[in-house]
Amino acid sequence: MQLTLSSPLDMHLHLRDGKMLEIVAPLSAKEFAGALVMPNLVPPVTSKEMVQSYKERILQVCKDDRFTPYMSLFFLPEYDYEFLQELKDTILAIKLYPAGITTNSEGGVDNFSLEALAPTLEAMNELGIPLCVHGETNGFVMDREAEFIPIYERIAKRFPELKIIMEHITTKEAVDALMRFENLYATITLHHLHITLDDVAGGLLRPHLFCKPIAKRPEDRMALRKVAFMAHEKVMFGSDSAPHPRDKKEAPGCAAGIFTAPVALSALAQIFEEAGVLENLQKFVSDNAQKIYNITPPKKEVRLVKEPFEVPASYADVVPMFAGQELKWRVESVL
Numbered sequence: 001m002q003l004t005l006s007s008p009l010d011m012h013l014h015l016r017d018g019k020m021l022e023i024v025a026p027l028s029a030k031e032f033a034g035a036l037v038m039p040n041l042v043p044p045v046t047s048k049e050m051v052q053s054y055k056e057r058i059l060q061v062c063k064d065d066r067f068t069p070y071m072s073l074f075f076l077p078e079y080d081y082e083f084l085q086e087l088k089d090t091i092l093a094i095k096l097y098p099a100g101i102t103t104n105s106e107g108g109v110d111n112f113s114l115e116a117l118a119p120t121l122e123a124m125n126e127l128g129i130p131l132c133v134h135g136e137t138n139g140f141v142m143d144r145e146a147e148f149i150p151i152y153e154r155i156a157k158r159f160p161e162l163k164i165i166m167e168h169i170t171t172k173e174a175v176d177a178l179m180r181f182e183n184l185y186a187t188i189t190l191h192h193l194h195i196t197l198d199d200v201a202g203g204l205l206r207p208h209l210f211c212k213p214i215a216k217r218p219e220d221r222m223a224l225r226k227v228a229f230m231a232h233e234k235v236m237f238g239s240d241s242a243p244h245p246r247d248k249k250e251a252p253g254c255a256a257g258i259f260t261a262p263v264a265l266s267a268l269a270q271i272f273e274e275a276g277v278l279e280n281l282q283k284f285v286s287d288n289a290q291k292i293y294n295i296t297p298p299k300k301e302v303r304l305v306k307e308p309f310e311v312p313a314s315y316a317d318v319v320p321m322f323a324g325q326e327l328k329w330r331v332e333s334v335l
């Protein structure tokens with residue numbers, strides 16, 4: 001059995017910088033036609049110059065002209081129209097992090113009143129720049145996403161023309177909210193389609209499955225699977241592949257993030273096939289994102305075959321999801 005995916009896209013990807021960028025970026029560039037690159041570097045990407053130089057560093061290590069790094073800017077509430085107008089053509093979206101909610105988000109937002117967010121949101125609305133959001137409060141870890149939903153609703157109502165992407169949704173509540181507003185969209189990760197909290201902490205603690213937002217309950221996973229498997233037009237694949245070196249994961253204070261980029265297409269083919277919906281994977285990993293973001297990625301045909309893929313124990317010092325395990329599909333060729 002085989003499957004050809006046209007121009008797969010990863011609409012939520014952490015590529016980091018420096019040595020880590022060199023390790024991970026070519027792995028995404030090989031199998032994807034494009035990716036939305038997250039701006040949570042240290043310091044975060046907050047200016048046109050930073051966006052441009054980061055994009056150049058990415059292109060330099062990828063050495064693949066059929067991979068487009070779609071760039072994002074780190075949300076600050078005080079951007080204005082002129083500043084964003086200058087930047088508009090160098091970015092695809094602006095990413096909002098609540099302050100301190102996850103890796104390198106200390107400079108994020110701590111006041112979610114519309115008044116505080118207005119300067120940037122109004123400019124984005126006028127310029128048609130999509131808003132990507134890490135939607136978690138600092139409440140109890142299992143409730144953070146659900147507690148954030150009123151903030152999504154407030155922004156969606158006040159700016160009905162603004163495209164808002166609920167990043168890496170993990171709950172039934174988020175799926176329900178997504179359906180209530182026309183201008184809400186969502187990315188869904190591979191890992192949240194695969195695991196629940198039981199896989200992370202129900203037996204031995206699995207640091208390589210620890211991420212933000214934390215994986216939730218079986219019924220939440222079921223709600224995510226439902227919309228992903230039908231390739232609902234409001235959802236698209238965003239891996240949230242978030243590499244950390246092994247010593248930062250296998251540590252008393254484990255960094256949040258699951259490294260899935262090099263296994264994503266194989267594992268997606270496997271779960272879509274198991275669900276009997278392999279024909280919907282093309283929409284989920286490319287077509288929906290092209291429509292939502294109005295983008296045309298480079299042409300790339302990725303052929304997968306149903307043959308065992310032994311997932312490496314690590315890529316340099318980064319441990320991927322399914323390390324040392326066998327997946328049922330492998331990428332055979334990229335044309």
Ligand code: DOR
Nearest residue numbers: 102103211212242256257
């Ligand atoms: O688990 C995560 N890791 N979630 C995020 O939101 C950020 C990411 C990272 O950058 O490591």
Ligand code: ZN
Nearest residue numbers: 012014038240
């Ligand atoms: Zn992320």
